[in-house]
Amino acid sequence: MRTDIHPEYRPVVFRDASANFSFLTRSTRTSDRTVAWDDGQEYPVIDIEVSSASHPFYTGRATVLDTAGRVEKFRRRYGMPSAPVAD
Template sequence: MQQDQQPDYRPVVFRDKSAGYAFLTRSTARSEQTIEWDDGESYPVVDVEISSESHPFYTGRARTVDSEGRVARFERRYGTPEGGPAGD
């Protein structure tokens, strides 16, 4: 592996502005902005739109899609398969 061609892998802070949450990890992401972290060091900061703190799947605010209405409409339009009810 050639050193010149690999991106710089270093500590970076990712900040979710919508949730007011930030976390420090290692990444190759680049940013001109910096932030002072809890340990007193200054790290590049990358602002993200969504993270595990604000994503509906992780927060439990996910919407479930009512697909039964779609299946019933399909069966009314095209009928059920030969040999019994749908799904058999």
């Protein structure tokens, strides 16, 4: 494997401002801004728009589409007869 071609892999804080949620993980992303974490150290911070704290799928606010009956609804709307039954 070639040396000196890979970016530095280090601790980074990702912050979801809409949900007031932050988490510390490791990443190759960099940032000029830093934030003091709970352990007292300074880490680069990257602001993100969506995290598990604000995504509708993870928070339970997701809407479920009712797919049952779509074919019947289409047939009622456009007057198509139901499929013939084989003898």
